[in-house]
Amino acid sequence: MAEQEPGGVDILAIAAHPDDVELHIAGTVMKSIAQGHRVAICDLTAGERGSRGSRQLRQQETAAANTILGIPEGNRVNLGIPDGDIQLSPANVLKVVGVIRRFRPRVILFPAQRDRHPDHEAAHQLVCRAYFDAGLIAVESNDDDGRAQSPHRPVRMFMYSHSWEDEPDFVVDISDFFERKLDGLAAYGSQFSVPGRNVEDPAMGPQTFISSNEFMEYYIARMRRLGFQIGARYGEGFQTWGGPLKVEDLLSTV
Numbered sequence: 001m002a003e004q005e006p007g008g009v010d011i012l013a014i015a016a017h018p019d020d021v022e023l024h025i026a027g028t029v030m031k032s033i034a035q036g037h038r039v040a041i042c043d044l045t046a047g048e049r050g051s052r053g054s055r056q057l058r059q060q061e062t063a064a065a066n067t068i069l070g071i072p073e074g075n076r077v078n079l080g081i082p083d084g085d086i087q088l089s090p091a092n093v094l095k096v097v098g099v100i101r102r103f104r105p106r107v108i109l110f111p112a113q114r115d116r117h118p119d120h121e122a123a124h125q126l127v128c129r130a131y132f133d134a135g136l137i138a139v140e141s142n143d144d145d146g147r148a149q150s151p152h153r154p155v156r157m158f159m160y161s162h163s164w165e166d167e168p169d170f171v172v173d174i175s176d177f178f179e180r181k182l183d184g185l186a187a188y189g190s191q192f193s194v195p196g197r198n199v200e201d202p203a204m205g206p207q208t209f210i211s212s213n214e215f216m217e218y219y220i221a222r223m224r225r226l227g228f229q230i231g232a233r234y235g236e237g238f239q240t241w242g243g244p245l246k247v248e249d250l251l252s253t254v
């Protein structure tokens, strides 16, 4: 493992909404932590425009999910950008730059370029811009205490798909973390119905695209499909961003 600065992490996962990491890449997050890597999560919005639940309830659900995923206190931040209105504005770019410079990750996981939800596509654009700006000396940013932050540019960025799937460049075997991933999803009781764990609660509001049993069954089938492709039970797929992966030893890939 590479030397890390104090407070730094190896992997920073960035998402548009508080339950996106849990749905798409929680297995990879938990596996990385189990391998000894330090992981932080940055949610761009609080998901406050969701049709079900409230802002407060979603904060409680995120706290519960953090415990299940094993995210240390202070390693999950919410930038408070308005849900449904993620703009590629200088102010928003600087917020993401601040998070990249604070956590100083070697790897960033972030939303793929295209999706049905405009926030996911906007998050992709915002992270690409912030990744570049975070490495520029000319872009000035301060930490929470007002101290100037030094430039930092991660080594790699990998993209994850949402509803619209792109074929992955590589798949992470998450079989050993699949059950805990479902626990993390069930923590979002206002949003998801996880077969065998919780049932869709009509009191939370109208049924949505993501609150039905069918939605979660599809995602489980997707993890199964991706796992099958690599000879595992369950998997999560990623696409490379910014050129091909460097391989030093062909045997490290098998």
Ligand SMILES: [Zn+2]
Binding pocket: 016, 017, 020, 117, 120
């Ligand atoms: Zn989302």
